[in-house]
Amino acid sequence: MLTDHYELTMLQAALRSGAASRRAVFEVFARQLPGGRRYGVVAGIGRVLDAVEDFRFGDEELAFLRDNQVVDEPTLDFLAGYRFSGDLYGYREGECYFPGSPIVTVEGTFAEAVLLETVILSILNHDSAIATAAARMVRAAAGRPIIEMGSRRTHEMSAVAAARAAYLSGFSSTSNLMAGHLYGVPTAGTAAHAFTLLHDSERGAFQAQIASLGAGTTLLVDTYDVAEAVRTGVELAGPELGAVRLDSGDLCEIATEVREQLDALGAHKTRIIVTSDLDEYAIAALASAPVDGYGVGTSLVTGSGVPTAAMVYKLVAREDASGVLAPVAKRSVGKPSRGGRKCAFRRLDESGTADAELVVTSGREPSGARPLQVPLVRGGEVVGRESLEASRAWHREVLAELPAAAHHLSRGDAALPTVFD
Amino acid sequence: MLTDHYELTMLQAALRSGAASRRAVFEVFARQLPGGRRYGVVAGIGRVLDAVEDFRFGDEELAFLRDNQVVDEPTLDFLAGYRFSGDLYGYREGECYFPGSPIVTVEGTFAEAVLLETVILSILNHDSAIATAAARMVRAAAGRPIIEMGSRRTHEMSAVAAARAAYLSGFSSTSNLMAGHLYGVPTAGTAAHAFTLLHDSERGAFQAQIASLGAGTTLLVDTYDVAEAVRTGVELAGPELGAVRLDSGDLCEIATEVREQLDALGAHKTRIIVTSDLDEYAIAALASAPVDGYGVGTSLVTGSGVPTAAMVYKLVAREDASGVLAPVAKRSVGKPSRGGRKCAFRRLDESGTADAELVVTSGREPSGARPLQVPLVRGGEVVGRESLEASRAWHREVLAELPAAAHHLSRGDAALPTVFD
Incomplete structure (x- = not known):
């Protein structure tokens, strides 16, 4: 039950309106790198996979929700049978990320995907903030x-x-x-x-x-x-x-x-x-x-x-009334988000040094760029588990690819520009 | 097993030297209020009591410690039978604290008390930092x-x-x-x-x-x-x-x-x-x-x-070779600590406004000052549990007692001077 009250009230209202079963795509990304960091380190993916696998509502939790009238009976019935059956894909643990990088994508029904928002963000925001600070210390040492x-x-x-x-x-x-x-x-x-x-x-x-x-x-x-x-x-x-x-x-x-x-x-x-x-x-x-x-x-x-990584979990596409998966984005002042499911690539120059983060919604596959997303969960089954040692080794490789400016300790811009297409 | 590696190696060495069974007094205090806070809010006492009650080493943990050769067999035997049997006393949850306030005192054998350092500090440092920030927001609202x-x-x-x-x-x-x-x-x-x-x-x-x-x-x-x-x-x-x-x-x-x-x-x-x-x-x-x-x-x-409250857990007295409880303090540069078991009082002026935090090792009881410490654990049994509602009400009372300067949002000195006697 590591979730927020509003996830459940949204679920209740969506179950009633019928929209709960619409196919939905949520993305985890950071609008900026807080603290003038030059890059972020993706951390916590392994813990996210554990959390998604274990995400259930037991009798004790359901009794709490019923006794406190958090949600109605049809919603409690849904929660009693809850098991995530959708897909997750995203950046490998240890990978670096930049503003707008689609770090994790969650696809499923709105109902099953919306419930994971809080726990996925908690884990990634905490662990990535720590890993990012740690990487700077390791470099300094x-x-x-x-x-x-x-x-x-x-x-x-x-x-x-x-x-x-x-x-x-x-x-x-x-x-x-x-x-x-x-x-x-x-x-x-x-x-x-x-x-x-x-x-x-x-x-x-x-x-x-x-x-x-x-x-x-x-x-x-x-x-x-x-x-x-x-x-x-x-x-x-x-x-x-x-x-x-x-x-x-x-x-x-x-x-x-x-x-x-x-x-x-x-x-x-x-x-x-x-x-x-x-x-x-x-x-x-x-x-x-x-x-x-x-x-x-x-x-x-x-x-x-920088105790938290400022990642958000946003709905970027969902099935419309006619059954078509359509991009969506809010227009709130100062908090732009880009609709549509994204693919991400790291572009490397001739010397093998990274020079851009490519975030593509157009479907065009860039050539000579490294794909950044891997399958993590497929049909509810975890498929992307890696050992911590493997993630650690991967982090070293990724870091070696970044330009020298990435390693400045001073506050500044992201070491790579994010190019949206 | 929410403890640090060095607590166990210290335990092993002390079991071997015989000093492990010496009576010891540890105190939790903050040398300063980070971030220029005017007061701190004691939070997490209820969680500390849960943690002390539940502090055990199960078979799985002991197997881990054995397999990884963290400590030797006599130490594993001690841990297998571990149950805190000493005393805790300290500030009530919701109370305010100042630099040097003896927030929690732990008395027992060195062996049983040293193991609690990490978990007690984790809880109090986190929860008090959050509660202190929250109190400022509540005031602003x-x-x-x-x-x-x-x-x-x-x-x-x-x-x-x-x-x-x-x-x-x-x-x-x-x-x-x-x-x-x-x-x-x-x-x-x-x-x-x-x-x-x-x-x-x-x-x-x-x-x-x-x-x-x-x-x-x-x-x-x-x-x-x-x-x-x-x-x-x-x-x-x-x-x-x-x-x-x-x-x-x-x-x-x-x-x-x-x-x-x-x-x-x-x-x-x-x-x-x-x-x-x-x-x-x-x-x-x-x-x-x-x-x-x-x-x-x-x-x-x-x-x-200010994500952490900067509290430390220091040995302030212990039995010496002749069986006498003697004050101790290190002399490390810039990190002074005062030896001896402390009693704490809040001094109030005629109008009922707090004007000093009195921290007494001399044994002299000040008159007209409110004692700040209450029994929390006695002989291993929790005696100081309060409901969260009671702590919340107590916090409001304590806050009302502080001078107006305590409520400035700007960075500054502690609202009360700590007077050591």
């Missing part, structure tokens, strides 16, 4: 690994989806165990300040940690005095000490000092991990610092200033 | 009702919690049916543009809607031409037409025109509901417009620029 550790800064279930989306975009691991369990995202983490404070001394805490987790563990060294903690850590673990984590202060300066100290102690292989309110700009600013990895929390799970 | 309709702009489960938090802060209803089902939040909604576009004409769509939902329904009138839609709506429903909804354009100007038109048509009681990317500033700007209600989506579920 220039090959250094990033651990996602923002679970505590967002809703407990968003956290799981955020960890999944971050991994899709190239993060190396997450602190979120549920994301490991549900989606196979590698998990990581060692200790917090509380662990040091729990013990009677920092030395006692480090001893306990190394005894239990081995010399390869990561010691958090900024609870009291960083230099002293690093000295103690290497003394206890030896030069095999895996890593030290810095979570406060001027990270660039402290990392440089700690690197010198570690090298002087012979711990050349001990890595330096930095955390503490990092975002893509802070990561970029640490490019020249002797840092081996980043931990990112708040800014990742909140989309680094 | 000055008595006009606000419908929460942002489900589609955030993770599907955050959406449910956001609807709950918005209602706590005074929103009148939500579009989210699950929030109605789970938390009793009143639900509302009628139709989208798709419903109008589905039919062969706007008139046909309105006829269908009125036939099914009655003349008291809300018609969405900006799909094509607003004036024509209003005329058609009143013609079909009569002056009993419940409301019209405007979702685009210059809402102030259009609402004025529509009000004149409705009055000229004799539909004096037909209300005007406006939606379209409203936030507290847009709502305030519509104060003089003839608007009867607002629908708020994106800005509510994203905390209107």
Whole structure:
């Protein structure tokens, strides 16, 4: 029952008017890329497929709808037997998108397709916003690994989806165990300040940690005095000490000092991990610092200033009274939409660099352009499921195709123009 | 298993060092109010109590932890028998908080208390950010009702919690049916543009809607031409037409025109509901417009620029080697924390207006100040559950106590100074 009240009242009115059974085409797209992003990353397709497969109204939900007089009996009967039997097609998970890209298309009767609006948008708006921010951070990190550790800064279930989306975009691991369990995202983490404070001394805490987790563990060294903690850590673990984590202060300066100290102690292989309110700009600013990895929390799970992707779900065509599928579009001021079912292609120049997003309603197939849509659901059956690893690999390929301007961190226009035909 | 990897590795190391069984006191607090908010609203306490009650590791989760070698066998044994048996106390849901307010205190063994960090923070950081933004919108709306309709702009489960938090802060209803089902939040909604576009004409769509939902329904009138839609709506429903909804354009100007038109048509009681990317500033700007209600989506579920409340979970005291509960605090640069278990009071002046947040570790009880903490969990049993309606009423009372400066929408300092003793 992850749907809005008005989907059900629309359904009721359409069942009564007879229009509920008309064939309808809805499209998910974004009018713009909020926050001056240069591209968006499609994320959440796998979760959408799960949601469409599981979309049902159980006895408890139906009783709620009846008791609260949300809808009438014929509508409750329809909902009791609901199972999506239409088609979905759209962009692969990990693909990039631009303003107007038809990210997902839903075809079925109006009745069955309208009910999916809320849950499809929730998933894609959240996951794509996170994946888009994550992609910028991964680029800024220039090959250094990033651990996602923002679970505590967002809703407990968003956290799981955020960890999944971050991994899709190239993060190396997450602190979120549920994301490991549900989606196979590698998990990581060692200790917090509380662990040091729990013990009677920092030395006692480090001893306990190394005894239990081995010399390869990561010691958090900024609870009291960083230099002293690093000295103690290497003394206890030896030069095999895996890593030290810095979570406060001027990270660039402290990392440089700690690197010198570690090298002087012979711990050349001990890595330096930095955390503490990092975002893509802070990561970029640490490019020249002797840092081996980043931990990112708040800014990742909140989309680094853009917590939602601004995608909408719009009816673009429906059967008319004579049974013909006709394009439709509203005329609301400032919120234009284009009627008609769309095909999408990415145009590449001779060097293989993308130079336009082609969105076609005319039926003309452009030559030398890569089709962007794949079948996802056919007759109610999921046909487009991909592994998260496959989506992650696909994302890397797609990103490599974009022009250099796509990777600017500054606010600006979309990296590709969308050409409608 | 809504917990972070490092909670479990800390647990493993502490079980081995013997420190896991030390009595520990953790506190949830915010170092500052992000976004220049004047106060924060405590939200999610009811959900925290559910989470603490349900916090278990099932066979499937334990198998995942074993297979992925997250922790060792003694730790898995501990987790298999885990049940929180300690105490929680803190601010009531709906209470206001300020920098340093001890919002929730968790007491138990280190082992049992450390595991709750992630889920408690997730819930409070999300729900409080939303409730704080919602309270500003409710104030700006000055008595006009606000419908929460942002489900589609955030993770599907955050959406449910956001609807709950918005209602706590005074929103009148939500579009989210699950929030109605789970938390009793009143639900509302009628139709989208798709419903109008589905039919062969706007008139046909309105006829269908009125036939099914009655003349008291809300018609969405900006799909094509607003004036024509209003005329058609009143013609079909009569002056009993419940409301019209405007979702685009210059809402102030259009609402004025529509009000004149409705009055000229004799539909004096037909209300005007406006939606379209409203936030507290847009709502305030519509104060003089003839608007009867607002629908708020994106800005509510994203905390209107502040999607997370920046609360942390810190160890403030723990048993030392000699069995004495001793205060602890880290010294990390720029992230100060104060050791010791805290009591909190709101000081009121003679007129009953709040003038300070008192946070006391000395044991001195201030006179003439309202105690802010209540028991929530005792010996593992939930004792502090309140109905959402009771929390909502409490929020209104607390808000009435704050000084006028608390209600400025501009960025600024906290409305009350926090005085530590």
